[in-house]
Amino acid sequence: MLLSLKTYICSNLKHTTLKMNHKQDTPLANHHISVDCVIVGFDGEQLKVLLLKRTFKEGDTETQDMKLPGDLIYQDENLDDAANRVLTEQAGIKRMSTVQFKAYGSRNRTDKERDIKWLENTANIKVERIVTIAYIALVKIPANASSFKVDGNELCWEPVVSLPDLAFDHNRIVGEALIHIRQMVTNDPIYMFHLLPHKFTALQLRTLFERIYGKTFDVRNFQKKLKQMKYVTPLEEYEKNVAHRAARFYRLDKVEYNRLRKLGLE
Amino acid sequence: MLLSLKTYICSNLKHTTLKMNHKQDTPLANHHISVDCVIVGFDGEQLKVLLLKRTFKEGDTETQDMKLPGDLIYQDENLDDAANRVLTEQAGIKRMSTVQFKAYGSRNRTDKERDIKWLENTANIKVERIVTIAYIALVKIPANASSFKVDGNELCWEPVVSLPDLAFDHNRIVGEALIHIRQMVTNDPIYMFHLLPHKFTALQLRTLFERIYGKTFDVRNFQKKLKQMKYVTPLEEYEKNVAHRAARFYRLDKVEYNRLRKLGLE
Numbered sequence: 001m002l003l004s005l006k007t008y009i010c011s012n013l014k015h016t017t018l019k020m021n022h023k024q025d026t027p028l029a030n031h032h033i034s035v036d037c038v039i040v041g042f043d044g045e046q047l048k049v050l051l052l053k054r055t056f057k058e059g060d061t062e063t064q065d066m067k068l069p070g071d072l073i074y075q076d077e078n079l080d081d082a083a084n085r086v087l088t089e090q091a092g093i094k095r096m097s098t099v100q101f102k103a104y105g106s107r108n109r110t111d112k113e114r115d116i117k118w119l120e121n122t123a124n125i126k127v128e129r130i131v132t133i134a135y136i137a138l139v140k141i142p143a144n145a146s147s148f149k150v151d152g153n154e155l156c157w158e159p160v161v162s163l164p165d166l167a168f169d170h171n172r173i174v175g176e177a178l179i180h181i182r183q184m185v186t187n188d189p190i191y192m193f194h195l196l197p198h199k200f201t202a203l204q205l206r207t208l209f210e211r212i213y214g215k216t217f218d219v220r221n222f223q224k225k226l227k228q229m230k231y232v233t234p235l236e237e238y239e240k241n242v243a244h245r246a247a248r249f250y251r252l253d254k255v256e257y258n259r260l261r262k263l264g265l266e
Numbered sequence: 267m268l269l270s271l272k273t274y275i276c277s278n279l280k281h282t283t284l285k286m287n288h289k290q291d292t293p294l295a296n297h298h299i300s301v302d303c304v305i306v307g308f309d310g311e312q313l314k315v316l317l318l319k320r321t322f323k324e325g326d327t328e329t330q331d332m333k334l335p336g337d338l339i340y341q342d343e344n345l346d347d348a349a350n351r352v353l354t355e356q357a358g359i360k361r362m363s364t365v366q367f368k369a370y371g372s373r374n375r376t377d378k379e380r381d382i383k384w385l386e387n388t389a390n391i392k393v394e395r396i397v398t399i400a401y402i403a404l405v406k407i408p409a410n411a412s413s414f415k416v417d418g419n420e421l422c423w424e425p426v427v428s429l430p431d432l433a434f435d436h437n438r439i440v441g442e443a444l445i446h447i448r449q450m451v452t453n454d455p456i457y458m459f460h461l462l463p464h465k466f467t468a469l470q471l472r473t474l475f476e477r478i479y480g481k482t483f484d485v486r487n488f489q490k491k492l493k494q495m496k497y498v499t500p501l502e503e504y505e506k507n508v509a510h511r512a513a514r515f516y517r518l519d520k521v522e523y524n525r526l527r528k529l530g531l532e
Contacts, residue, residue, distance in 0.1 A: 031299060033371065033397050079371040079397070103369040103399045105299065105345040131299050131345070131397070133369045183453060 034132040035082045036070035036170065037098065038177035039091060041141035041157060042195040044204050047211045048141065048157040049174055050091055054167060056118045065114070066158070067167035068174070070132065072123060083135040092150040098135040101180045102173075105131035109169045118167070134173050136181060138194035182212055188261075189229075193252045199235065201247040202226055226250075231257035300398040301348045302336035302436065303364065304443035305357060307407035308461040310470050312425040313477045314407065315440055316357055319420040320433060322384045331380070332424070333433035334440070336398065338389060349401040358416040364401040367446045368439075371397035375435045384433070400439050402447060404460035448478055454527075455495075459518045465501065467513040468492055492516075497523035 039050040051066040069090040073082040079100065087093040110116065110130050119127045147156040158164075160178060163171060184191045195208060206222045217225070226232060233253045238246040305316040317332040335356040339348040345366065353359040376382065376396050386392065413422040424430070426444060429437060450457045461474060472488045483491070492498060499519045504512040 031297075033297060033299070073371070075395070076373050078373060079369060100368060102366060103345060105339070105399070107342050107344060129341070131399075133371070133397075183449075187449060187452070 031129045031131055032072050032127050033079075034070055034072045034130050035079060035086055035135060036068045036132050036173060037083055037086050037091070037135045037137055038068060038174055039087070039093070039137045039139060040160070040177070040181060040195070041139050042208050042211065043141045043157070045207065046159040046161070047178070047195075049160050049163070050139075051156055051158050051166070052090060053154040053156070054118060056114050056121070058114065063114075065167060066156075066164060068170045069155075072130070079133050083133075087137060090150060090153060091155060092148075093137070093139065096137050096139060098137045099180075099184065100133060100135050102176060103131060103133050104169060104173060105129075106169070112168070115168050132168075132173075134177065136177050136184075138181070138191055140195065140197055182214075185212055190252075190257060190261075196252075199237065199249040199251050201239065201249060203247060205232070205250065231260055297395045297397055298338050299345075300336055300338045300396050301345060301352055301401060302334045302370075302398050302439060303349055303352050303357070303401045303403055304334060304440055305353070305359070305403045305405060306426070306443070306447060306461070307405050307423060308474050308477065309407050309423070311473065312427070313444070313461075313474075314423040315426050315429070316405075317422055317424050317432070318356060319422065320384060322380050322387070324380065329380075331433060332422070332430060334436045335421075338396070345399050349399075353403060356416060356419060357421060358414075359403070359405065362403050362405060364403045365446075365450065366399060366401050368442060369397060369399050370435060370439060371395075372435070378434070381434050398434075398439075400443065402443050402450075404447070404457055406461065406463055448480075451478055456518075456523060456527075462518075465503065465515040465517050467505065467515060469513060471498070471516065497526055 041048050041050065050069065052069050053064050054067050055062055055064050057063070069086050071082065071086050071090070073079065077085070080098065083098045083100070084096070087096055087098065107129055109132075110119070110127060116127075141157060145157065147154065149155070160174060163174060165171065166174070181191070192205075192208060192212070196204060202223070205226065206217055206219070209222070210216055231253050232250050233256075235249045235251060237249040239249070240246065307314050307316065316335065318335050319330050320333050321328055321330050323329070335352050337348065337352050337356070339345065343351070346364065349364045349366070350362070353362055353364065373395055375398075376385070376394075407423060411423065413420065415421070426440060429440060431437065432440070447457070458471075458474060458478070462470060468489070471492065472483055472485070475488070476482055497519050498516050499522075501515045501517060503515045505515070506512065
């Protein structure tokens with residue numbers, strides 16, 4: 001039995017007290033709060049999300065599945081600080097800006113048997129319900145980083161179009177994060193460049209547009225679009241050691257971007 | 267003493283248990299969760315927010331201030347359901363769509379003396395920290411509805427540009443809600459028409475644009491803009507009993523709006 005007697009009695013006393021105090025005969029919610037981070041990257045081909053491997057027992061056999069990096073928050077911790085702690089502790093990412101996008105608090109989001117067991121094993125507490133505040137972080141995927149370890153935890157980049165069955169409601173959270181990222185990029189295109197390397201080709205930029213908006217762009221039309229983006233500067237640098245015709249590199253001109261943005265952009 | 271001994275012991279036991287169980291020497295957060303509703307309306311002149319009057323004691327004198335309609339959620343209540351309950355119970359608004367826009371969980375958002383006392387008096391529990399999930403609802407302000415009562419509670423519409431010092435962090439929540447409403451309208455102009463009467467004049471629409479975007483629009487330019495909005499239909503109806511030249515009425519053509527929206531709008 002994982003629960004101490006103290007916790008058990010405490011949790012029952014609490015409900016009784018609340019029930020008696022409140023005008024309606026229903027206990028108030030007094031639950032755990034967590035943050036979950038949807039860390040999205042782009043490898044030049046696909047949008048990928050960073051997932052943490054989770055080990056749990058199913059009967060006598062040990063199984064693995066995946067979850068978003070995330071954690072319960074501490075008593076004195078602000079939500080944004082908790083998201084940044086998770087990025088650092090669980091994904092090894094420091095000083096990354098995060099965007100809070102939605103709270104998930106459905107009663108049944110912690111109902112799956114394997115999630116209940118895992119919570120009891122790792123947090124060592126009986127969690128009845130967890131309201132999670134979901135964050136987005138857009139990052140550049142380092143070369144050869146399809147999987148790696150941080151503090152003993154295994155992490156891997158998985159394409160967002162073919163995710164396995166994740167823990168809790170994390171498939172839903174990733175799906176809604178992608179819709180939110182599309183809105184973020186539409187409102188403020190700078191977010192797209194968080195996903196690209198410092199120097200990028202027109203093909204990379206077009207592919208990224210296609211992945212974010214979920215549709216294909218005609219090459220000629222995209223070249224026109226690219227010329228209209230006055231804040232994307234063509235460089236006198238070209239790809240090296242490639243089998244096809246070497247493509248030109250471009251980069252974001254942040255000063256010009258901010259100037260145009262102040263004028264109201266396009 | 268408002269806290270029962272049971273609650274007091276329980277809360278201390280809980281923290282001790284968590285402290286021992288967790289890998290770090292800091293208790294996990296296990297807090298109350300609330301929803302707060304920023305109900306915004308437009309009276310033809312100003313954007314206004316619906317506020318609830320709150321009575322509390324300061325020394326021996328009873329004082330009043332204002333807060334957003336909001337409440338702690340129940341054990342089995344989903345977040346969206348709680349927001350809708352608050353709209354109905356506290357503002358008398360039924361079947362209104364709400365948009366969740368941000369969670370507020372800073373440790374110091376419940377630190378003000380008058381807020382602590384009020385929480386202890388109304389909820390009859392010692393609330394250490396409340397993470398609140400904030401919702402937006404856009405409504406048409408009924409005529410002559412500057413203040414009214416619902417279930418004994420006094421409510422009033424206050425202009426968003428001149429709000430008094432509200433309870434908790436509700437000034438901040440309203441401020442950020444207005445920025446979010448601007449984004450909502452930019453992404454999907456239909457939200458603007460939630461704020462207008464069924465029939466409206468060009469002046470009303472222009473004034474609403476000016477309030478949402480916080481800048482003035484030239485009359486001629488706005489007439490051009492209005493003509494470009496193919497989903498706004500001019501009617502063969504004009505204002506009656508007005509001192510100035512009677513203005514034409516317009517209305518939203520939802521079918522046309524949805525058709526254009528599918529094509530990608532403008």
